[in-house]
Amino acid sequence: MLALVDANNMYVSCERVFSPRLRGRPVVVLSSNDGACIARSNEAKALGVKMAQPWFQVRHLEKTQGLIAVSANFELYGDMSSRMMAIEARYAPRQEIYSIDESFLDFDGVRGDLVALCRDMRAAIWREVGLPTCVGLGPTKTLAKFANHVAKEAERKPGSYPRHLAQVCNVGAIDRPALEELFAATEVGDIWGIGRRISAKLNESGIRTVRELAHSDAAMLRKQFSVVLEKTLLELRGVSCMALDDQPEGRQQILVSRSFGKAVTSIDGIVEAVSEFAARAAEKLRQQGSMASAVNVFFTTSPFRKNDRQHEANVTIPLVRPTADTRHLVGAAAGAVHRLFRPGFSYAKAGVMLMDLQAAGVQQAELDLVGDVEPGSVDTVPAKSSNQAKLMAAMDTLNRRFGRDAVRIASQTAVSNGAETRSWSVRQERRTPRYTTRWAEMPWVKC
DNA sequence: TCTGGGGTCCTAGGACCC
DNA sequence: TCTGGGGTCCTAGGACCC
Numbered sequence: 470m471l472a473l474v475d476a477n478n479m480y481v482s483c484e485r486v487f488s489p490r491l492r493g494r495p496v497v498v499l500s501s502n503d504g505a506c507i508a509r510s511n512e513a514k515a516l517g518v519k520m521a522q523p524w525f526q527v528r529h530l531e532k533t534q535g536l537i538a539v540s541a542n543f544e545l546y547g548d549m550s551s552r553m554m555a556i557e558a559r560y561a562p563r564q565e566i567y568s569i570d571e572s573f574l575d576f577d578g579v580r581g582d583l584v585a586l587c588r589d590m591r592a593a594i595w596r597e598v599g600l601p602t603c604v605g606l607g608p609t610k611t612l613a614k615f616a617n618h619v620a621k622e623a624e625r626k627p628g629s630y631p632r633h634l635a636q637v638c639n640v641g642a643i644d645r646p647a648l649e650e651l652f653a654a655t656e657v658g659d660i661w662g663i664g665r666r667i668s669a670k671l672n673e674s675g676i677r678t679v680r681e682l683a684h685s686d687a688a689m690l691r692k693q694f695s696v697v698l699e700k701t702l703l704e705l706r707g708v709s710c711m712a713l714d715d716q717p718e719g720r721q722q723i724l725v726s727r728s729f730g731k732a733v734t735s736i737d738g739i740v741e742a743v744s745e746f747a748a749r750a751a752e753k754l755r756q757q758g759s760m761a762s763a764v765n766v767f768f769t770t771s772p773f774r775k776n777d778r779q780h781e782a783n784v785t786i787p788l789v790r791p792t793a794d795t796r797h798l799v800g801a802a803a804g805a806v807h808r809l810f811r812p813g814f815s816y817a818k819a820g821v822m823l824m825d826l827q828a829a830g831v832q833q834a835e836l837d838l839v840g841d842v843e844p845g846s847v848d849t850v851p852a853k854s855s856n857q858a859k860l861m862a863a864m865d866t867l868n869r870r871f872g873r874d875a876v877r878i879a880s881q882t883a884v885s886n887g888a889e890t891r892s893w894s895v896r897q898e899r900r901t902p903r904y905t906t907r908w909a910e911m912p913w914v915k916c
Numbered sequence: 917t918c919t920g921g922g923g924t925c926c927t928a929g930g931a932c933c934c
Numbered sequence: 935t936c937t938g939g940g941g942t943c944c945t946a947g948g949a950c951c952c
Contacts, residue, residue, distance in 0.1 A: 479952095500920035507920060507952095523919040541920085568923095568952045664950050695926065697950080724922060731917095773919055820921090 470583055470606055470641060471713065472574040473613040474557050474590070477601045477621065479570035480508035483549045484539055486599040487904050487912055495536045499524055501895040502728050503540055511625060540900040548905045552598045560590045563715045573610060575713050587637045606639035610711045611704035614661040615679070616640040619651060629654075652680035652705075662701045667694065679705065719757035719826065725750040726820025729893040732771075736810045739768050739819060740803050742893040744880040746821040747802040751795040752868075754823055755861055760791035762825035764798055766805040771817035780816075782809035791827055794857045795864065798823070799878045819893075829858075 476482055480498040485491045495512035499505065506513075506522050516534055518527050530536035550569045558564045561574035576583055587604040594602050603624065605617025620638035623630035640648060658668035660679055674693070676682050683705045691699040700710040725746040733739055743766055754761055767783040786801045802821050867876045874881065882891065902910035 502918085502920080504919055521920070525918040528918085543921095571952080662950065666949065695949085697926070720923075722923080726921065728920070771919085 470576045470608060470639075471610060471613040472561070472576065472583070472587060473567075473605045473607075473610070473617040474572055474574060474587075474602055475604075475617055475621075476553065476570040477603060477624075478508055478510050479550075479600070480541065480546055481510045481513075482600050483546050484542070484901060485510075486549070488901065491537060491539075495530070495534060497524075497527070497536065497538050499538050499540050499899065501541065501897065502730055503538070503896055503898060504728065506538075507541060538899060540897040542901050542903060544903045544906050545901070548903075549598060549600065552905075553594055553600055553602075556594050556597055557590060559593075560586060563713060565713050565715050565717075573613065573713055575715075576606075584637050584639050584642070591636065604637045606637070606641060608641055608707050609704040609709045610713070611661055611701055612640050612707065615655070615705070618655070618659055649680055652683055653678050655679040657682050660701060660705070662697060667698065670694070719759050719828075720753075721826060723750050723753050723761075723823040723826070724820060725753070726767075726818065726822075727893070727895055728818045729816065730896040731892065732815035732817055733893050734812075734815055736806065736812070738892050739810055739816060740806050740880055741882060741891065742819050743768065743802045743806050743821060744799045744878055746819065747799045748795050748874075748878060748881055750821050750823050751793060751798045751861075752865060754798075754826070755793045755829075755865060758829050759826040760793045760829045761788065761798065761823035762791045762827065763787045763823075764801045764805075765822040765824055766802050766809075766820075767822075768806070768809075768816050768819035770814050774815070774817075777815055778813070780811055780814045782806075782811075784809060785824065791825075792857075793829055794861060795878060799880060803880050 481491070481496045484496065484498065491510075493512070494510070495516050495518075496510040497506040497513050497518055498508040500507045500521075503524055505524060506518055506520070506527065509518050509520070513536060516527075516530055516536060518530070518536070524538065527536065528538075531538070546569060553570075554564070554566055554572055557572055557574060561576050562578060563575040565573040565575075567573055576586075579586070583606055587606065591602050591604060594600055603617055603620040605613045605615065605620050607613040607616045616638040619630065619634055619640075620636055623632070623635035623638065627635065640651075643651070655678060656668070657663050657671050657676060657679055658665070660682070663671070671677070671682065671694075676685060682702060685702060687699050687702055690702055703710050727742070727746070729742065733742065747764070747766075763785055765783070765785040767781070769781040769783075770777055770779045772779065784805050786805055788797070788801060792798065798821075864876045868874065902912070904910060904912050
């Protein structure tokens with residue numbers, strides 16, 4: 470039996486732990502640049518605020534409905550997530566951390582009343598970190614996700630579901646007719662793996678509810694849609710098609726991108742931003758013990774500004790040899806900007822993606838075709854790269870200890886007229902303190 | 917004025933091989 | 935008249951997730 474444990478409105482709930490004034494109020498958390506709503510409390514959902522809705526469209530609710538907005542504080546959410554995941558791990562032999570607020574637990578071999586166990590776990594998470602959660606139990610990942618959906622809906626709309634399904638719901642314990650009824654009351658788009666496009670197409674074929682989907686022909690779905698949808702169907706019928714992955718490999722690609730706080734028109738500004746993103750990406754790369762073989766760089770104008778001339782630069786640079794060295798990665802990224810930049814555009818966003826990742830330490834021997842190296846000097850390559858690794862490790866240590874960018878590549882901070890620019894940096898006017906990860910920002914308790 | 921930032925997997929089609 | 939029959943690898947694009 471699998472469980473899907475997930476925090477309710479994670480980011481809002483994290484903020485509420487430290488700001489009691491946010492409890493019971495409509496609250497949204499804003500993306501970087503305070504641009505869009507990326508998390509909503511139930512009260513904010515009730516006001517009609519949609520996921521990813523631009524802030525300027527709902528801003529008027531501040532005055533009329535008491536809506537409260539805070540800037541995203543990912544450092545806080547990440548730390549709260551680790552604490553929550555550690556508690557969950559105590560309750561099951563295997564855990565797959567699926568996202569910042571969700572994990573699958575595998576209770577295989579655990580005996581006793583799993584619903585009672587999960588209620589106990591919820592209480593522990595609430596007591597020890599202060600986050601509200603819901604748990605779905607089912608024989609497959611898709612059914613556990615569905616059960617979680619029911620648990621949440623039953624909590625949010627007490628009238629429309631049996632009371633005992635709220636907060637912790639085990640579809641394995643629901644008899645067939647009652648399950649069919651739940652399926653019939655749920656739209657296909659609410660099922661994990663069925664997004665907007667597929668549900669529209671399913672609706673066209675007359676399949677609107679989960680019940681109708683569950684009774685569809687598997688071969689037909691595979692033919693008309695994809696093997697992915699066929700798996701989803703089988704999982705709804707209790708046939709497991711997606712294994713629990715409790716030992717994830719490192720990422721296959723690493724992306725750092727941002728929208729700018731205000732439009733950037735100069736090449737210096739783009740070089741600076743792209744250098745910064747490449748440096749951040751390189752840090753992540755070393756953290757997972759990988760090297761990259763290619764760097765993708767893009768910068769683009771805003772598609773929302775219809776009157777602006779549009780330009781999108783995007784290029785992938787293969788590297789001579791895989792590297793995790795910030796200097797090489799920043800150099801490649803900045804070089805790409807110099808080749809692709811066009812003056813006269815208002816750029817709104819940029820990013821750096823590291824690709825074709827491989828484990829560090831797998832060093833491919835090189836065939837030297839240039840021939841300016843003495844015979845026998847092949848040995849200098851590993852020696853050199855080990856010095857690089859030491860330098861990078863020292864840089865990471867210094868930056869961890871003395872703050873991000875204590876040591877950095879010069880192009881990360883363009884200098885014009887002697888002043889540091891960073892014109893691209895994000896706006897975050899409403900960010901709360903990083904209560905759990907910075908000594909200087911710890912909450913105070915008045916006695 | 918103002919529109920997020922990460923990721924994964926699958927498929928189709930082209931280049932190329934024998 | 936009539937033009938094989940397998941493969942692999944790579945890439946771009948589309949779908950999905952939170």
